Amino acid sequence: MTATSRRRRTRVAPAYAALKPRRVEAGLVLMVGVVIVVAYALASFGASASIPANLGPFLVWMLALLLIAHLATRRLAPGADPVMLPMALLLNGLGYVMIARLSNDVPGGSDLAGLQSTWTAVGIAAYIGTLVVVPRVRILANYRYLLGIAGMALLALPLVPTFGRQINGARIWASVGPINFQPGEFAKIALAAFFAAYLVESRELLRSRLELRDLAPIGVAWAGSLAVMVLERDLGSSLLFFTLFVVVLWVASERAMFLGIGAVLFAGGAVLAWSMFTHVQQRVDIWRDPFASPKGDGFQIVEASFALADGGLTGTGLGQGEPDRIPFVETDFIFAAIGEELGLAGSTAILMAFLVLIGSGLRVALRADRPFEKLFTVGLTTLLGVQAFIIMGGVLRVVPLTGITLPFVSYGGSSLVANYILLALLMRMSHEQRLEPVPAQS
Amino acid sequence: MNVRIRRLGVALGVLYLLLFAQLNRVQFFGAERLQDNVNNSRGLVREFGRERGRMITADGVIVARSVEVGEPVDFVREYPEGELYAHISGYQSLNVASTGLEREFNDELAGSPIDQQFQTFADVFRDRDTTATLRLTLRHDVQEAARSALGDRNGSVVALDPRTGAIIAMWTWPSFDPNLIADPDGAAANDSYETLLADPDDPLLAKAFREVFFPGSTFKLVTASAGVESGVIGAFDPVFDVTDSYDPIPSGSPISNFAGSSCGGDLIEILRASCNTAFAEMGAEWIGPEQMVTAAEAFGFNHTPPIDLPNAAGSRFPTDFGAYLADVEFYRGAEDDPVEGDPGEGDEGEVDGGITLANGTVPVHENTARLAQASIGQNDVAATPLQMALVAAAIANEGLIMAPHVVGSQTAADGSVYDTTNPEVWRAAMSRGTAQVLHSAMINVAVNGTARNLAVPGLTVGGKTGTAQLGTDPPNSHAWIVGFAGPPGQPAEIAVAVIVEAQEGASEQTGGRVAAPIGRAVIEAYFSIN
Secondary structure, three states, X not given: OOHHHXXXXXXXXXXXXXXXXXXXXXXXXXXXXXXXXXXXXXXXXXXXXXXXXXXXXXXXXXXXXXXXXXXXXHHHOOOOXXXXXXXXXXXXXXXXXXXHHHOOOOOOOOOXXXXXXXXXXXXXHHHHHHHHXXXXXXXXXXXXXXXXXXXXXXXXXXXXXXXXXXXXXXXXXXXXXXXXXOHHHHHHHHHHHHHHXXXXXXXXXXXXXXXXXXXXXXXXXXXXXXXXXXXXXXXXXXXXXXXXXXXXXXXHHOOHHHHHHHHHHXXXXXXXXXHHOHHHHHHHHHHHOHHXXXXXOOHHHHHHHHHHHHHOOOOOOOOOOOHHHOOOOOOOOHHHHHXXXXXXXXXXXXXXXXXXXXXXXXXXXXXXXXXXXXXXXXXXXXXXXXXXXXXXXXXXXXXXXXXXXOOOOOOOHHHHHHHHHHHHHHHHHHHHHHHOOOOOOO | XXXXXXXXXXXXXXXXXXXXXXXXXXXXXXXXXXXXXXXXXXXXXXXXXXXXXXXXXXXXXXXXXXXXOOOOOOEEEEOOOHHHHHHHHOOOOOOOOOOHHHHHOHHHHHOOOHHHHOOOHHHHHOOOOOOOEEEEOOOHHHHHHHHHHHOOOOEEEEEEOOXXXXXXXXXXXXXXXXXXXXXXXXXXXXXXXXXXXXXXXOOOOOHHHHOOEOXXXXXXXXXXXXXXXXXXXXXXXXOEXXXXXXXXXXXXXXXXXXXXXXXXXXXXXXXXXXXXXXXHHHHHHHHHXXXXXXXXXXXXXXXXXXXXXXXXXXXXXXXXXXXXXXXXHHHHHHHOOOOOOOOOOOOHHHXXXXXXXXXXXXXXXXXXXXXXXXXXXXXXXXXOHHHHXXXXXXXXXXXEEEOOEOEEEEEOOOOOEEEEOOOOEEEEOOOHHHHHHHHHHHHHXXXXXXXXXXXXXXXXXXXXXXXXXXXXXXXXXXXXXXXXXXXXXXXXXXXXXXEEEEEEOOOOHHHHHHHHHHHHXXXXXXXXXX
């Protein structure tokens, strides 16, 4: 390690944090644990004015999960960034409290809390498993084509007659044996790895010249995204994949032109979709004026606005609002439920948690020494940040609503497990950057 | 690549800033607009999703309660007594904004105030009914007596305890059935509301405390109080000339007595006979505008009574009588010597030989004629029935007006008391001495004068009638009675004011003939006579 590199590292992160990231993480995890347990008790108290009977077991279970996640990180990725895991656990915990609180009110929701806590355990197991299975992120580059094919296959799985299930209009579910899951949630990680590995190979070419055939990859990504939208009627995922590809391409090639081309293709695809599909037109109409049909098409968005307005600055209090009036509040609209019961303070806290995750992710990318790690980290962070933006923006009517889960917060096993795997990969890369010498800046 | 990654960070930051800005718009700056949106039924569902507290009269009759209906909301309000307490309880409806106590005590009835939710520390840990039951000061038997005595004539009856301000009965006809508006069927409720709104007699309006009328001769009590307070009028001195007409100064139409009769005498006598000419002169020439306005406002005129019901009306007494011209001496002295008495050129040295006034410095203004009319409750004087009951109450309570109220206490489901309304002085209308003079004078009116129909054997009753003339073709007028009653030798326990609107006839007997029996029925009901 040269003197120069040591100085640079000191500038990027405080020395104590670099040396004792796990001690910082332990403190943060403890605070998150306190927040979640208090929120859980308050939510139950707010709804029924009684301390929950299962508070003791819940406390043990929740703190055990947090402790296991932290101890595993301590052992498997001791040098990783200390704030990412606590932020993910905070989002997961607040989401769980809200889901548990909603399970009393949402029709047929009595199992939601139990299932979500099981999925949380599975998610943390997947997090630990990923850290064990992937000791070096760059080994994933070796399996790039396998991952690419796996990603495509997962995306296409819902379309296969025996496996695919269409639920609530979108054909994004697959059924293997007794398990229903959304393969798209896992496909996004595989595709992020594939894109990163592929663009590492071709980025020198893309930087030096630009011929028509160099546009083929972006065209393929565009066509693939359109296919997802048309065949699976999943606008949110379609937008997410296309954004992922364009962003990684732009960072790899360092050519702003690809952003322009991406924007043009997006606009073209959007116009095409709008003119071809009534359900797309409907989404746009609702976005423009949900109050045109407040009891019909606009009902969900209108009720979400009313919920957020009722929340005000500090919220109605956990368990004291009526978020169950919003259809799909436990999945797509959980952000509105948090905004109602925790107010602007709570919804802003969710925003901040995602911003911290994005910031940490991009910092890992900045410090990554190899192009594959850089691009893969950029891809994963983009997935997390953009997915959260698409659904929160949809709920808030900043963009047209496209049904997609809020990472770590929404109810749903696939989303939770996939995002814990994503988090594990980010943590693994962060750990690698801390332990290995930082090379001269490229 | 790091430059691009930093730019990506900035771009994502901007996107999240956009979310934050929109969050502020929805949750803070635009929240009220969203909450008021017609499609937003959250407030209603919250309000109607649980039982509210009841309203109960002092003698235990339920005035308002919640009943479970399930559809379209869990609970709606029921008013078992229908029209009888409509103007007090008001209504809570899905379609129309709440009124009355339902509105004024909305939070308490809903159980939302913090002190109701947390009476003891243990309340933090248990689910308790936190709604308040409103214990009214009204007595059902007195309220019913008021209704049956007034019958189908338009009018109002107010009865209250002069010692505390507690309202014992308050009734206005026409009234309405609040159950019609509380109907969970929105269309039916709206129809009923629109019909009531269109009714020219305005049954929705609680005229007892929300509408003002000419008080007529009942206002002479205020004029008399002003006179005694200012020191120029005593019970037996001065003695006003017996006359059938009074010419206001500096100019104005003559004021006459009912049916052209003649009257005059000391204060006791002119109150007994309700003598217009004497009171007009007293207000205009003995008391003057400043003291009249002070006295009227001491009684609460030009102020709004602090009653615990929404939208109470204030009573009015004029305050503007035009520019100052000269003192009374100037005019009255000049009357005997018209040549020398040209206003504006008057020479004070030559003003003598007229009637000698004790209060010779009373100023005369351009519109002193208006003051003369106001002194007998005409012109721009307007009073609510509640205000006139407070006038009688002040005289019965040694000059002090207690804040009127209909809620005596608020209790929890287990009977413990959340809040008690403590009697408070609203205004000091006059000195104790003045009140004693008027107290005797009013008793005299009930024994020997126009208010004989108010008298109840075995009780000390005082009264004053009023006939506020509205027109002469055909003659019609508001018939008034104000008064008080109590056991002999003890403070009065009840003060009443009754107005029967727009009655045929216009003699000083109208008030005594039409309104006094209603007042007596209320007093008898209160003391459980018959």
